[in-house]
Amino acid sequence: MLGPRFHLDHMFSRRRLSAYVDGELGPDERRRVARHVEECEDCGRVERSLRRLIGGLRLLGGGRPPTLADDAIERVRAADGPAERARSA
DSSP: OOOHHHHHHHHHHHTTHHHHHTTOSOHHHHHHHHHHHHHOHHHHHHHHHHHHHHHHHHHHHSSOOOOHHHHHHHHHHHHHHHHHHHHHO
């Protein structure tokens, strides 16, 4: 049976898998997630899937995959549209 520490690490790691794959975690968080990914079949599967997805996106786009910030910027630009350009003219 899995103990409470495993479940805490599972919740902690699940929320940080994307940042882990992107290399955005500090050393302590990275070690904790890496340890959990080795122990947890589900999180290991998600981690491998994220790595394949990001690798595929890099091949398709020739560069880095879009980030959340890129998506937000694109949405703001789309929302501004012609009405915003007319007001600023």
